[in-house]
Amino acid sequence: MSAPEGTSPKISSSQIENINDIPKWADDxxxxxxxSVTDDVQRKIRRQFxxxxxxxxxxxxxxxxxxxxxxxxFPAHIYVAVLCVLWGTTAMCSGFTNNMASMIxxxxxxxVFEAGFGAGAPYFLSLFYQRxxxxxxxxxxxxxxPLANCFASALAYGITHIETSWGAWRYLFIIGMSSAPPPxxxxxxxxxxxxxxxxLFAPVVFFYLADSPRTAKFLDIDDQTFAIExxxxxxxxxxxxxxxxxxxxxxxxxxxxxxxxxHFCCNYSFAxxxxxxxxxxADMGYNSINAQGLTAPPYFAAFxxxxxxxxxxxxxxxRGFVVAGFSTMGLIGYLLLALVKDLENTGPRYLGVWLxxxxxxxxxxxxxxxxxxxxxxxxxxxxxLAVLATVGQCSSFVSSAVFPTSAAPFYTVGCSLGAGFTGLxxxxxxxxxxxxxxxxxxxxxxxxxxxxxENIDVSNLGDQNPKFRYxx
Numbered sequence: 403m404s405a406p407e408g409t410s411p412k413i414s415s416s417q418i419e420n421i422n423d424i425p426k427w428a429d430d431x432x433x434x435x436x437x438s439v440t441d442d443v444q445r446k447i448r449r450q451f452x453x454x455x456x457x458x459x460x461x462x463x464x465x466x467x468x469x470x471x472x473x474x475x476f477p478a479h480i481y482v483a484v485l486c487v488l489w490g491t492t493a494m495c496s497g498f499t500n501n502m503a504s505m506i507x508x509x510x511x512x513x514v515f516e517a518g519f520g521a522g523a524p525y526f527l528s529l530f531y532q533r534x535x536x537x538x539x540x541x542x543x544x545x546x547x548p549l550a551n552c553f554a555s556a557l558a559y560g561i562t563h564i565e566t567s568w569g570a571w572r573y574l575f576i577i578g579m580s581s582a583p584p585p586x587x588x589x590x591x592x593x594x595x596x597x598x599x600x601x602l603f604a605p606v607v608f609f610y611l612a613d614s615p616r617t618a619k620f621l622d623i624d625d626q627t628f629a630i631e632x633x634x635x636x637x638x639x640x641x642x643x644x645x646x647x648x649x650x651x652x653x654x655x656x657x658x659x660x661x662x663x664x665h666f667c668c669n670y671s672f673a674x675x676x677x678x679x680x681x682x683x684a685d686m687g688y689n690s691i692n693a694q695g696l697t698a699p700p701y702f703a704a705f706x707x708x709x710x711x712x713x714x715x716x717x718x719x720x721r722g723f724v725v726a727g728f729s730t731m732g733l734i735g736y737l738l739l740a741l742v743k744d745l746e747n748t749g750p751r752y753l754g755v756w757l758x759x760x761x762x763x764x765x766x767x768x769x770x771x772x773x774x775x776x777x778x779x780x781x782x783x784x785x786x787l788a789v790l791a792t793v794g795q796c797s798s799f800v801s802s803a804v805f806p807t808s809a810a811p812f813y814t815v816g817c818s819l820g821a822g823f824t825g826l827x828x829x830x831x832x833x834x835x836x837x838x839x840x841x842x843x844x845x846x847x848x849x850x851x852x853x854x855x856e857n858i859d860v861s862n863l864g865d866q867n868p869k870f871r872y873x874x
Contacts, residue, residue, distance in 0.1 A: 463516070469514075471784045474644060474784050475643075479607060479610075479613055483607040483608035485518050486600050486604035487600075489512065489515040489516070490599070490601035491601065492511045492512050493508075496509065517791070521787060522787070524787065525783060527539050529614055530612075532632065533635070537711075537771040540770055540774070541767040546705075547676070548759065548763050549702065549705040635779075635857075635858050635860045635870070636860065644781050645781040648782040652785025657786075658777075659789070660830055660833075660834050661769055665793075665794030666797045666823075667824065668765055668794075669766070669795060670798070670800055670819065671820050673798035674805060675762065678805040678813070678816070683755065685810045687748060700755055700756045700760065703756065704762075707763070708763055708764045711724050711764035712768065715768055715771070721775070721835070723835060725772070728764045729761060729762075729825075729831065730828055731761035732820075732824045733828065735757025736758055736824055738753060738757065739813070740817035740821055770787070776865060776873060777864070778860035778866070778870055779860045779865075797823075838873075841872060842871050842874065845870075849869070852871055854871075
């Protein structure tokens with residue numbers, strides 16, 4: 403496309419999606435008509451988005467979390483492989499969109515498919531590992547999020563600097579990794595490998611992912627039997643069926659709502675740190691490139707501490723103390739961010755970033771493990787995790803609203819809320835620890851002590867079986 407010789411064409415802002423879409427013939431003498439948007443118009447547009455966009459996204463990222471129970475019904479190798487194809491295809495479609503409406507549709511479906519996998523993966527691991535082995539595996543799984551944050555920003559930076567008139571941001575969806583899609587930002591909690599890589603991984607899932615210990619092809623028949631026998635709790639309900647008594651018990655168990663409240667508080671920081679940490683560091687006076695780089699070390703340290711916390715908690719128990727201890731670290735970090743107002747001395751605030759990251763991620767991982775440990779039976783475990791994921795996810799919408807640009811550079815409200823929520827985690831985790839410890843002692847008095855290695859059938863009574871003891 404070329405402009406008539408000797409003319410200086412005018413380009414309407416409605417014709418341009420981003421800077422990469424400016425025609426090559428546009429030069430310094432070209433005039434791009436950018437309308438002036440008043441504060442009143444900004445508020446009007448924002449209200450319209452809140453009315454027509456936000457509810458749809460909230461419904462599909464939150465309401466679809468119940469799909470955790472589908473891990474119980476469908477064979478995992480088929481279910482996850484289908485999710486990979488649908489997820490990757492939808493991500494690729496996002497890269498080909500040309501307007502807001504089509505982008506919203508794509509992101510909504512991504513929310514559905516993300517909900518189907520993200521919340522169910524820890525439940526799936528609980529089918530294979532003993533209760534005191536599960537913490538490490540869930541922590542490694544969930545620790546992939548801060549670890550991915552170490553690399554996602556660098557990858558996104560490189561991809562968006564591809565020279566193209568098509569729009570470099572599109573490659574983030576087709577071949578790359580992103581946590582927020584430019585130029586349209588809709589909050590997502592997980593950094594995800596999008597597009598082509600996800601689709602290519604689907605055959606690996608289909609042919610190699612085991613559905614359960616009983617069907618693991620990489621084990622011989624004897625080892626499959628041993629893999630089932632070694633689990634301390636045994637649920638004889640058919641793999642593809644839901645035990646509805648257990649399921650409804652999961653919906654009414656007070657423990658699940660305490661874990662959900664803890665997850666709500668953790669997820670506020672999980673989402674807030676993932677989305678706004680580079681901005682917080684940039685507002686300390688660092689340029690955008692250095693800010694991205696400075697987020698990597700605390701994220702990597704958070705991953706390592708997820709593993710350390712899991713090792714300790716799997717060996718010694720005391721999951722409540724572990725959650726409370728790391729939350730105390732996070733609380734100190736948020737207090738530093740909320741109270742220190744000196745931009746000349748950025749050391750204490752950057753320390754606050756470290757403590758917030760290193761405290762929240764291990765607490766979140768161990769809390770999910772703790773819930774899975776204490777739900778007798780697969781159906782109750784799935785229901786409990788669905789409650790946690792559905793309600794706990796809602797705090798991400800809170801965190802996306804309390805770090806506005808106008809609050810820079812200190813983001814006092816957002817950091818203060820982070821401190822308040824993290825302090826609440828300490829109270830809830832300690833309270834649940836002592837409550838479960840009292841219940842264990844009561845059962846010992848009434849029914850007698852139990853050998854920790856004894857296998858317990860939880861098919862009917864679940865964790866109400868007199869021989870069941872809670873991990874505290």
